[in-house]
Amino acid sequence: MNTLSKACWIGAAIYASLGMIFGIVMSATGDHSLAPAHGHLNLLGWASLALYGAFYSIFPGAADGWLARAQVLLAHLGVIVLTPGIVFALRGEGEGLAKAGSVIILLSMLLFLLVALMQSRRTPEAA
Numbered sequence: 001m002n003t004l005s006k007a008c009w010i011g012a013a014i015y016a017s018l019g020m021i022f023g024i025v026m027s028a029t030g031d032h033s034l035a036p037a038h039g040h041l042n043l044l045g046w047a048s049l050a051l052y053g054a055f056y057s058i059f060p061g062a063a064d065g066w067l068a069r070a071q072v073l074l075a076h077l078g079v080i081v082l083t084p085g086i087v088f089a090l091r092g093e094g095e096g097l098a099k100a101g102s103v104i105i106l107l108s109m110l111l112f113l114l115v116a117l118m119q120s121r122r123t124p125e126a127a
Contacts, residue, residue, distance in 0.1 A: 004063035004072055008053030011076055015045025037086035044105060045079040052112065062119040071111035078105035 001009070019042040026032050052075060056063040082101025089095045 001057060002060045002063045004068055005053045005056035005060070007072055007076075008049045008056060011079075012046050012049035012053060015041055015049060015079060019046060034087055034090055036090065037083055040086055041079065041083045044075075044082065049075060049079070055112075055116070059119050061122065062115050067111060067118075068115050071108055071115055074104055074108035074111065078102075078108050 019038060022034070022038045022041060026034065026038060052072060056068065056072075062068055078101050080101075081097055081104055085095070085097030085099070085101045089098045
């Protein structure tokens with residue numbers, strides 16, 4: 001497993017664990033008002049990072065270079081910024097962090113699109 005896929009898989013497991021704890025706390029308190037933040041943490045933290053990790057495991061050549069590293073860094077940063085940003089927005093404490101996190105997540109996905117397109121153009125031997 002290359003370093004980039006490892007960073008995705010470990011991060012995904014951390015975010016999934018945090019998402020589960022978040023869900024248990026909501027259930028225990030009976031307060032589900034932060035469910036959108038919980039959902040985004042699971043979707044973007046667990047699911048997206050796990051998919052990125054799978055891609056970089058299947059296509060290790062795609063993990064080479066600064067573009068892929070920037071993509072994964074932005075994915076992690078986006079989850080870390082967006083999740084509390086949604087909490088703040090839901091509590092009426094401002095939407096700035098949620099907006100910033102959303103843009104970071106979008107940039108990460110656009111970089112992933114570029115990495116995937118570049119990988120699709122490689123020769124089968126290089127894939």
